[in-house]
Amino acid sequence: MGVLDWVVVALYFLVMIAIGIYARSRIKNAADFFVAGGKIPWWLTGISHHMSGYSAAVFVGYAALAYTTGFSVYVWWALSITIACGLGTWLFAPRWPRLRQRLGIISPLEYVAKRFNIATEQVLAWSGVALKVFDVAAKWSASAILLQVFAGVPIGWGILLVGGVTMIYSTIGGVWADVLTDFGQFLIQLVAAIALAVIVMVHLDGFATIWTMWDDLPAGHADPFAGTLTAPFFLAYILISTLSYNGGTWNLAMRMISTPNGREARRSMILSGVLYLVWPLVLFFPMWAAPILLPGLEDPSQSYALLVNNLLPVGLVGLVLVGMFSHTMAMTSSDSNAIASVVVRDIIPMFRKGRSFLPAKAELWFSRFITFLFIAGSMVIALTSDSFGGVLGLLILWFGALVGPVAVPMLLGMLPWFRRSGSAAALISTALGLVTFALNRWVWPGWVESFGANAQAWSVATPVIVSLVSFIAIGLIRSEASVETDALLDSIAADVPEAEVVPTAGYGTAADVSADDARA
Numbered sequence: 001m002g003v004l005d006w007v008v009v010a011l012y013f014l015v016m017i018a019i020g021i022y023a024r025s026r027i028k029n030a031a032d033f034f035v036a037g038g039k040i041p042w043w044l045t046g047i048s049h050h051m052s053g054y055s056a057a058v059f060v061g062y063a064a065l066a067y068t069t070g071f072s073v074y075v076w077w078a079l080s081i082t083i084a085c086g087l088g089t090w091l092f093a094p095r096w097p098r099l100r101q102r103l104g105i106i107s108p109l110e111y112v113a114k115r116f117n118i119a120t121e122q123v124l125a126w127s128g129v130a131l132k133v134f135d136v137a138a139k140w141s142a143s144a145i146l147l148q149v150f151a152g153v154p155i156g157w158g159i160l161l162v163g164g165v166t167m168i169y170s171t172i173g174g175v176w177a178d179v180l181t182d183f184g185q186f187l188i189q190l191v192a193a194i195a196l197a198v199i200v201m202v203h204l205d206g207f208a209t210i211w212t213m214w215d216d217l218p219a220g221h222a223d224p225f226a227g228t229l230t231a232p233f234f235l236a237y238i239l240i241s242t243l244s245y246n247g248g249t250w251n252l253a254m255r256m257i258s259t260p261n262g263r264e265a266r267r268s269m270i271l272s273g274v275l276y277l278v279w280p281l282v283l284f285f286p287m288w289a290a291p292i293l294l295p296g297l298e299d300p301s302q303s304y305a306l307l308v309n310n311l312l313p314v315g316l317v318g319l320v321l322v323g324m325f326s327h328t329m330a331m332t333s334s335d336s337n338a339i340a341s342v343v344v345r346d347i348i349p350m351f352r353k354g355r356s357f358l359p360a361k362a363e364l365w366f367s368r369f370i371t372f373l374f375i376a377g378s379m380v381i382a383l384t385s386d387s388f389g390g391v392l393g394l395l396i397l398w399f400g401a402l403v404g405p406v407a408v409p410m411l412l413g414m415l416p417w418f419r420r421s422g423s424a425a426a427l428i429s430t431a432l433g434l435v436t437f438a439l440n441r442w443v444w445p446g447w448v449e450s451f452g453a454n455a456q457a458w459s460v461a462t463p464v465i466v467s468l469v470s471f472i473a474i475g476l477i478r479s480e481a482s483v484e485t486d487a488l489l490d491s492i493a494a495d496v497p498e499a500e501v502v503p504t505a506g507y508g509t510a511a512d513v514s515a516d517d518a519r520a
Contacts, residue, residue, distance in 0.1 A: 001151040005318030012188070012322040013165045016181050016329065020169025023176035030363040033174035034106040034341040035258040038097060040179055042264040046271030048182040049255045051189075052334040053081065053245060053276070058283065059304045059324045060142040065229065066287035067300035070221025072229040073287075078280035080237040081245055085273030088246035093269040094262030095414045096253055098492035101261070104502040107345035108253035108338065108410070115413045115488060116423040118350070123427055125346040127434070128250065128406045132339055133374070135249075136332050137381035143328045144382070149305035150321050156383055162325060163332075163379040170333040170375065171368045175258055178334045185329065192316070192323030193282050199311050200286045203293065210285070216292050228456045236461035240404055243464065248407025250338035251331070262495045332375070340370040404464025405433025408471050416489045418472065422480020425471045433467030 027033050040048075065073040099111045109128075113121040144158030153161070169177045201209045214222040225231050246269075247253030259265040290303040294310070297303055308320045344366050349355050358366060409426035412418045440447070440459050449455050 001317060001321075002314035004315040005321070006151075008315060008318030009322055009325075012325070015184065016165060016169050019180050019184065020171075020173035020177040023169075023173030023180060026176045027174050027364070029360050030341075030344065030367050031106045032176075033364060033367045034337060035100060035254060036175050036179075038100055038258060038260055040175070040255075040258040040260075042259060042267040043271060044179050044183060045255050045259050045265070046268035046275070047186050048179040048334070049245075049252055049268060049272040050275040050279075051182040051186050052178075052251055052255065052331050053272070060145050060301045062284075063287045063290075063304040064300040065227075066284055067290050067297065067303045069226040069229055070217060070223065070288055072224055072226040074280055074284050075224045076229040076234050076237055078276050078284075080234060080241045082273050082277040083238050084241035084245045085269050085276060087242050089266050089269045089273065092246040092411060092414065093256050093265040094495070095492045096247060096256035097259045097265050098262050098494075098496055099414075100257050101496040101501045102488075102491050105257065105345075107341040108247060108250045108257065109342050109346045111488075112410060112413065112426075113346075115485065116409065116426045118355075120409065120423045120426045121346055122350060123430060124406055124410060125342050127430070129339055129342060129347075129374075131403065131406060132250070132335055133378050133381055136335050136375075136378035139328045139332050140379055140382035143325055145301065146305050146321065146324055149302050150309065150317065159379050159382045162328060163375055163382070166329045166333050166336075167372060167375040170336050171371045174367070175254065175334075175337055178337055179255075179258075181329065181333065185323075188319065189323040192320040193279075195316055196308060196312060196320055197282055197285045200289050200293070200307070203311060204289060209289065213289050213292060217288070218291060221288070221291070230454050230457055232454045233457035233460070236457045236464075239468075240460065240464055243407035243411055244403050247411055248403050249335075250342060251334035254334065254338045254341065332378070336371045336374050339374045340367050343370045343374075405430045405437070405467040408433070408464065408467040412468075412471060414489070414492065416493070418475060419485050419489055420479040420481045421471050421475025422482075422485070424478060424480065425474035428474055429467040429471035432470050433463040436466045437463040 026036070031037055062073055062077060096108075099105050103111055103114065105111055109121050109125050112124060140159045140163050141155070143162045144153075144155045147153045147158035147161070148155055169181065173180075201207055205212045220226045225234065245252055247256065255268070256265045259268055286307050287304055290297075290300075290307055294303055294306055297306070304324075308317055312320060344358065344363060348366065349357055352358070357363065408429055409421075412421065413426065440462060
């Protein structure tokens with residue numbers, strides 16, 4: 001890292017903080033802080049959804065997979081998300097803003113109390129908050145690894161630096177700071193990634209490198225499935241990505257909730273899906289070529305960073321590093337915003353008399369305070385990430401396996417085909433999925449390992465499959481369909497007329513969400 005590189009990095013961090021300060025002027029209450037009052041345009045939402053979907057882990061953990069297995073990392077990761085976005089365009093994306101319009105929600109779990117009951121809302125809220133701490137921690141660890149490779153900064157200090165800057169602009173700027181920084185970060189990444197891809201071509205066979213490099217790479221690197229990235233693992237991740245990228249990962253649900261209506265949400269999801277189909281091809285291209293340029297690496301997770309250091313001139317190194325940081329900061333800031341919304345709107349009211357929401361000023365203050373606490377907690381986990389299996393362990397095994405059980409009732413509960421599945425199905429399916437993960441990891445790990453190359457696929461897939469099957473089966477066996485459920489599901493089947501939109505300031509108290517819960 002030269003002086004000019006450090007100048008670029010410093011300017012980037014200052015611009016991110018400046019955007020947060022600017023966004024603060026748009027925030028008058030918690031609804032503005034969390035969902036921008038439903039005023040974010042579809043193209044900005046689509047870019048933000050895309051940027052919030054991956055982090056610096058792509059340039060560390062996924063770079064290692066690209067170095068060792070080749071093209072299969074694109075098929076497993078990017079293509080599975082593209083398919084997930086396609087399904088979400090039809091099934092889930094339009095329903096999120098309609099829930100805001102009908103119920104005035106500013107948290108992705110507020111509707112769960114009305115669709116199922118408060119007990120289900122609380123189980124999903126507490127388990128989801130705990131799960132997300134691990135996911136975000138992996139992103140801080142990945143960023144710190146990059147900073148260590150580039151500039152020799154110790155891992156701990158790297159986590160504190162990147163996390164600290166994100167903490168500042170997320171805490172003061174809310175969702176507006178998230179989406180505006182996402183857009184700026186997208187532009188930076190666009191320039192940085194194209195620059196590295198072009199220079200890699202210059203060092204090899206020019207533009208023809210795109211198809212000629214595969215002959216020079218190790219055998220199997222052009223295959224769609226290789227190593228542990230098998231066809232069953234790909235199918236498992238289509239299912240997991242569908243749940244995660246359509247709202248099971250709460251920050252992505254928040255992006256949809258923040259759009260004006262279902263039509264705009266659908267357009268934003270299409271844009272995000274197209275970006276996932278095309279943009280990772282540019283990002284992964286240098287990673288695929290890395291075995292030719294950097295043969296015999298002992299630590300493949302450093303391949304992308306070493307390429308940048310070896311090939312790019314001073315100034316561009318800093319720009320690429322900023323581009324890699326941008327993904328992490330985009331995801332973690334939006335994650336923090338979503339977690340704070342769940343804590344403020346779903347958890348805190350349970351400890352207040354009458355289950356009431358906080359007063360407006362207190363709600364906004366707590367929104368910022370919880371954002372601060374969550375980022376701080378995830379940074380602590382990141383500092384001890386090795387005890388959880390490292391970056392890939394946190395990302396694939398922990399988050400990948402656990403997101404499904406939490407997401408199944410939340411997403412399927414929006415669809416009319418599952419109106420028979422009620423609170424019993426939601427709670428039991430979530431519990432069975434979490435128990436399955438625990439059994440796979442600690443009680444019977446030998447059973448999973450017996451599947452050989454597909455062991456990782458089974459480890460990740462079985463918790464979500466158990467949750468999915470049990471949620472549907474329990475609904476068929478013990479129907480909890482009701483007039484209230486039918487009315488809710490029918491009300492979000494089409495866009496809401498402007499005259500019927502409920503203000504995004506809440507709908508009374510948390511106990512008002514259904515007559516059944518009020519009686520309880």
